[in-house]
Amino acid sequence: MTELRNSELDASRFRLRVLVIALVVLLAFGLVFARLWVLQVQRHEDLADQAESNRTAVVPIVPSRGQILDRNGVVLATNYSAYTLEITRSRGVNVDETIAALSEVVDIQPRDKRRFKRLVEESRSFESLPIRTRLTEEEVARFTAQRWRFPGVDIKARLFRTYPLGEVGSHAIGYIGRINQKEKERIEDSDDAANYRGTEYIGKLGVEQSYERELHGTTGVELMETSAGGRAVRKLHSQPATPGNSVMLSIDIKLQKLVEDLYGERRGALVALDPRNGEILALVSKPTFDPNLFVEGIDQENWQALNESINKPLLNRALRGTYPPGSTYKPFMALAALELKKRAAHTVVNDPGFYTFGGRTFRSHEGGLGGVDMVRAIQFSSNTYFYSLGVEMGVDTIHDFMAPFGFGQITGVDLGGEVRGVLPSTAWKRATYKRPETRRWYQGETVSLGIGQGYNNFTMLQLALAQATLVNGGIRYRPHVGKAVRNAVTGEITPIEQPPGHNLGFAAKNIEVVLRGLVAVNEAGTGRRVFAGAPYSSGGKTGTAQAVSLGQNVKYNAKALEEHKRDHSLFAAFAPADNPRIAVALIVENAGFGAASAAPITRRVFDYWLLGLYPSEEDIAATAKGLTSAPIGTPRQAHEVELATVSEPRP
Numbered sequence: 141m142t143e144l145r146n147s148e149l150d151a152s153r154f155r156l157r158v159l160v161i162a163l164v165v166l167l168a169f170g171l172v173f174a175r176l177w178v179l180q181v182q183r184h185e186d187l188a189d190q191a192e193s194n195r196t197a198v199v200p201i202v203p204s205r206g207q208i209l210d211r212n213g214v215v216l217a218t219n220y221s222a223y224t225l226e227i228t229r230s231r232g233v234n235v236d237e238t239i240a241a242l243s244e245v246v247d248i249q250p251r252d253k254r255r256f257k258r259l260v261e262e263s264r265s266f267e268s269l270p271i272r273t274r275l276t277e278e279e280v281a282r283f284t285a286q287r288w289r290f291p292g293v294d295i296k297a298r299l300f301r302t303y304p305l306g307e308v309g310s311h312a313i314g315y316i317g318r319i320n321q322k323e324k325e326r327i328e329d330s331d332d333a334a335n336y337r338g339t340e341y342i343g344k345l346g347v348e349q350s351y352e353r354e355l356h357g358t359t360g361v362e363l364m365e366t367s368a369g370g371r372a373v374r375k376l377h378s379q380p381a382t383p384g385n386s387v388m389l390s391i392d393i394k395l396q397k398l399v400e401d402l403y404g405e406r407r408g409a410l411v412a413l414d415p416r417n418g419e420i421l422a423l424v425s426k427p428t429f430d431p432n433l434f435v436e437g438i439d440q441e442n443w444q445a446l447n448e449s450i451n452k453p454l455l456n457r458a459l460r461g462t463y464p465p466g467s468t469y470k471p472f473m474a475l476a477a478l479e480l481k482k483r484a485a486h487t488v489v490n491d492p493g494f495y496t497f498g499g500r501t502f503r504s505h506e507g508g509l510g511g512v513d514m515v516r517a518i519q520f521s522s523n524t525y526f527y528s529l530g531v532e533m534g535v536d537t538i539h540d541f542m543a544p545f546g547f548g549q550i551t552g553v554d555l556g557g558e559v560r561g562v563l564p565s566t567a568w569k570r571a572t573y574k575r576p577e578t579r580r581w582y583q584g585e586t587v588s589l590g591i592g593q594g595y596n597n598f599t600m601l602q603l604a605l606a607q608a609t610l611v612n613g614g615i616r617y618r619p620h621v622g623k624a625v626r627n628a629v630t631g632e633i634t635p636i637e638q639p640p641g642h643n644l645g646f647a648a649k650n651i652e653v654v655l656r657g658l659v660a661v662n663e664a665g666t667g668r669r670v671f672a673g674a675p676y677s678s679g680g681k682t683g684t685a686q687a688v689s690l691g692q693n694v695k696y697n698a699k700a701l702e703e704h705k706r707d708h709s710l711f712a713a714f715a716p717a718d719n720p721r722i723a724v725a726l727i728v729e730n731a732g733f734g735a736a737s738a739a740p741i742t743r744r745v746f747d748y749w750l751l752g753l754y755p756s757e758e759d760i761a762a763t764a765k766g767l768t769s770a771p772i773g774t775p776r777q778a779h780e781v782e783l784a785t786v787s788e789p790r791p
Contacts, residue, residue: 199338199361199362199363200337200338200359200360200361200362201338201359201360201361201362201378201379201380201381202338202339202340202359202381203356203357203358203359203360203381203382203383203384204219204299204357204381204383204384205219205299205301205316205341205355205356205357205383205384206354206355206356206357206383206384206385206386206387206628207219207386207387208313208347208348208355208386208387208389209386209387209388209389209626210388210389210391210392210393210394210396211388211389211390211391211392211623212392212393212394213388214393214394214783215304216303216304216305216309216313216389216393217301217302217303217313217347217348218301218302218304219299219300219301219302220299220300220302221297221298221299221300222273222274222275222297222298222300223274223275223280223295223296223297223298224270224272224273224274224275224295224296224297224298225242225246225270225271225272225273225275225279225283225293225294225295226268226269226270226271226293226294226295226296227239227256227268227269227271227292227293228268228269228292228293228294229260229269229292231291231292233291233292233293235260238290238292238293239253239256239271241289241290242271242272242283242290242293245279245282245283245286246272246275246279246282246283247272247279248271248272251439251440251441252271252272253271254439254440255436255437255439256269256270256271258437259318259437268294268296270298270436273298273300273436274300275295280295283295300435300436301315301316301341301435302432302435303315303430303431303432303786304785304786305393305397305783305784305785305786306430306431306432306785306786307400307428307429307430307431308393308396308397308400308428308783309391309393309396309397309400309423309428310346310428310429310430310431311345311346311423311424311425311428311456311457311458311459312346312347312389312391312396312420312423312555312621313346313347313348313431314343314344314345314346314347314348314349314350314431315343315344315345315346315348315431315432315434315435316341316342316343316344316348316434316435317341317342317344317434317435317437318340318341318436318437319336319339319340319341319342323342332353334359335356335358335359336356336359337359338359339356339359341435342356343355344434345431345556345557346555346556347387347389347555347621347622349556350554350555350556350622351387351554351622354384354385354387354625355384355385355387356384357381357382357383357384357385357628358381358382359381360378360379360380360381360382361378361379362377362378362379363377363378382628382629383628383629384628385625385626385627385628386625386626386628387622387624387625387626388622388623388624388625388626388633389621389622389623390414390419390420390421390620390621390622390623391420391421391422391423391621392421392422392749393783394748394754394778394781394783395412395421395422395745395748395749396422396423396424397783398744398745398748398754398755398760399412399422399424399741399745400424400426400428401760401764402740402741402744402755402760402763402764403424403426403728403741403764404761404763404764404765405427405764406426406728406729406731406737406764406766407426407427407451407452407457407728407729407730408424408426408457408726408727408728408729408731408738409424409425409426409457409458409461409599409600409726409727410422410423410424410458410600410724410725410726410727410741410745411423411424411458411600411601411603411604411619411724411725411726412604412722412723412724412745412749413604413605413607413608413619413722413723413724414608414721414722414723415607415608415609415611415612415617415714415720415721415722415723416612416617416720416721417617417638417641418605418608418617418618418619418620418638418641419620419621419623420553420619420620420621421722421749422745423458423555423601423621424458424726425455425456425457425458425459425461426457427449427451427453428453429446429453429454430786432786456557457600457727458599458600458601459553459555459557459558459559459599459601460557460558460559460599461599461600461727462559462561462562462597462598462599463597463598463599463600463685463708463710463727464592464593464594464596464597464598464685464686464708465592465596465598465603465683465685465710465712466591466592466593466683466684466685466686466708466710466734467521467591467592467681467682467683467684467710467734468592468603468607468681468682468683468710468711468712468725468734469591469592469596469683470517470518470521470526470590470591470592470681471518471610471654471657471658471681472541472542472545472547472606472610473526473529473530473533473538473590474514474517474518474526474529474653474654474657475610475646475650475651475654476533476537476538476541476542477514477529477533478514478647478650478653478654479541479646479647479650480533480537480541482529482532482533483514483529483532484514485513485514485515485653486513486514487513487514488511488512488513489511489512489513489517489522489524489525489528490508490510490511490512490524491504491505491508491509491510491511491512491517491522491523491524491525492504492508492524493505493506493507493508493509493524494508494524495523495524495527495528495587497527497531497583497584497587498583498584500584502523502527502587502588503523504522504523504524504527505520505521505522505523505524508524509522509524512525514653514654514657515653515656515657515660516657516660517657518654518657518658518660518661518681519657519660519661519664519665520665520666521661521665521666521681521682523591526590526591527587527588527590527591528590529590530586530587530588530589530590530591531583531586531587531590533586533590534586535564535565535566535581535585535586535589536565536566536567538586538589538590539563539564539565539568542563543563544616544644545602545605545606545609545610545616545644546602546605546606546609546616547561547563547596547598547602547603547606548560548561548562548563548564548597548598548602549563549602551601551602551605551618551619552618552619553601553618553619553620553621554620554621554622555621558599558601559599561597561598561599561602562595562596562597562598563596563598564585564589564594564595564596566581568595569581569595592683592685593685593686600725600726600727601619601725603710603712603725604619604712604723604724604725605619606725607712607713607714607723607724607725608714608720608723609644610651610654610655611655611679611714611720611723612641612720613646613648613651614643614644614645614646614651615641615642615643615644616641616642616643616644617638617641617642618638618639620636620638622636623635623636624636655679655717658679658680658681658713658714659677659678659679659717661679661680661681661682662677662678662679662680662713663677666682666734666735666739667680667682667711667713667735667739669735669769669770670735670739670740670742670743670769670770671739671743671770672769672770673770674743674746674747675751676715676716676717676746676750676751677715677716677717677718678713678714678715678716678717678746679713679714679715679717680711680712680713680714680739680742681711681712681713682710682711682733682734682735682738682739683709683710683711683712683734683738684707684708684709684710684732684733684734685707685708685710685727686707686708706730706731706732707730707731707732707733708727708728708729708730708731709727709728709729709731709732709733709734709736709737709738710725710726710727710728710734710738711724711725711726711734711735711738711739711741711742712724712725712726713739713742713746715746715749715750716750721749721750722745722746722749722750724742724745724746726738726741726742728741728766731766735769736766736769737766739769740763740766740768740769741763743770743771744759744763744771747771747775748778752777752778752779753775753776753777753778754775754776754777754778754780754781755771755773755775755776756771756772756773756774756775756776757773758772758773759771759772759773759775
């Protein structure tokens with residue numbers, strides 16, 4: 141059979157196939173050229189950056205932390221360089237075997253292992269973690285000789301924070317510690333995330349925390365060329381870190397040390413202010429603690445000792461300890477009476493030694509004081525006078541007058557963690573208690589408020605601020621420890637701006653009456669023995685506050701009570717009387733009468749600040765035991781007394 145083909149049709153089909161193939165090839169080349177255009181033109185910069193990042197690594201340069209200085213330039217917190225032994229787990233390290241082998245070369249204690257284990261739980265595998273810090277030169281030499289045995293283990297030089305004066309001023313200065321997971325999350329969500337790349341430590345307490353932004357500095361970067369294995373080959377670019385600025389405090393650390401020594405083993409708190417500007421001259425909380433223990437992570441033994449101590453050394457009593465102010469509250473009650481026209485200064489009230497209200501008898505001076513006016517009532521601390529005044533004023537009137545002084549309020553001090561305390565009112569009681577019968581305010585509860593007892597509970601910072609405001613003519617300044625910032629690069633010192641003083645608007649004649657009463661306390665009242673022979677005039681008010689309530693007919697007997705149930709000793713004072721330059725409020729816990737324990741400390745604070753005198757060793761030892769009134773022995777010139785420093789502790 142002969143096949144008939146249409147040659148013309150076959151040729152047409154062939155041409156069509158060729159055309160389709162050609163179009164496909166052209167399309168393929170078009171796609172290739174389009175992709176090349178995208179890669180080489182449109183995405184050139186992005187891909188070049190990716191390529192560069194594959195061969196380079198950005199390494200953060202952590203800035204050195206700024207110093208903390210007192211008002212006279214004494215270094216309170218600084219840095220020093222030391223060697224650390226560090227393990228990088230991602231480099232194929234068997235951690236347990238490596239640590240066991242390292243223990244044969246350098247001294248690794250159980251606490252070092254516990255700290256390392258804790259760091260492992262908080263860190264990622266590629267991070268370098270210290271198993272030992274602060275290596276000696278001998279230990280560095282021993283490890284270097286056997287380094288080949290320990291892949292993934294390196295010696296690095298790091299800066300360490302140190303507090304040269306140890307426990308002195310620790311509650312004010314604070315400390316730094318490793319950044320925990322919660323702090324990491326907070327930093328990542330903030331604008332400072334980039335600045336904290338590579339940073340392992342952050343301020344945890346006190347000035348270290350509140351001035352973290354100034355102290356930290358600005359993180360630098362190094363651009364390193366890396367090999368295919370990720371090892372650094374050479375440095376391509378470097379932007380150095382800017383060190384943190386130094387923070388200069390208003391605190392006089394020598395005064396701080398003196399007060400802490402005067403407390404001895406006793407518990408308590410003291411705040412000294414300059415009433416003219418709100419500068420805190422001393423902020424004492426006893427007992428103290430060594431902040432050096434916290435820098436690299438405190439070990440279990442020390443933490444347990446501090447945390448479980450009955451004396452609570454970690455409690456900042458100046459900011460967080462609240463106490464009834466006792467009789468130190470009476471001058472403010474007197475000013476309230478004058479300002480609100482509840483009682484005139486010359487009005488005489490009979491003090492028979494007790495006050496009866498609602499069938500209950502409230503104690504006053506045994507035998508009574510007889511007729512007392514306002515000045516005499518302050519001078520001899522008449523309970524009866526102020527019991528009756530409290531009832532006449534009422535709880536809400538007292539609250540509204542006292543709140544502007546700072547009682548029961550957040551003062552705004554530039555340190556974190558202060559508590560509000562309690563300035564009672566009817567609204568406060570309704571909000572605090574749940575049962576209807578306890579939410580109601582009973583008039584009999586107002587009686588004790590007049591002498592600083594009852595529900596009143598304030599911090600020593602609040603009492604010092606109130607005292608400073610009173611002696612400064614009613615002008616209140618924000619209390620602060622930060623005085624100035626010194627630039628780490630230029631050395632320029634810039635004062636820390638503070639808000640202007642707030643005038644509470646008290647009449648000068650009314651303040652003058654109250655101040656006369658306070659001066660009379662130190663001249664011929666309960667403070668006369670303590671301030672005998674002082675070449676300056678001062679004013680003050682002793683106070684004794686109950687630690688536990690006693691029954692109506694139970695007579696106080698300190699010897700019959702356990703030590704922690706005895707009355708607190710308080711004193712609030714100022715000097716010089718005609719132009720106050722310092723105001724002080726302090727408490728010595730469970731020490732009894734204010735003139736016996738608290739007032740002697742104040743006398744020595746004033747002698748230091750106004751006269752430049754430092755007590756004798758004999759006087760300090762006796763005062764620390766509550767055995768002095770006026771100074772004994774020969775005082776020293778303050779500038780001749782040296783501050784003892786401590787060596788850097790091994791964590």
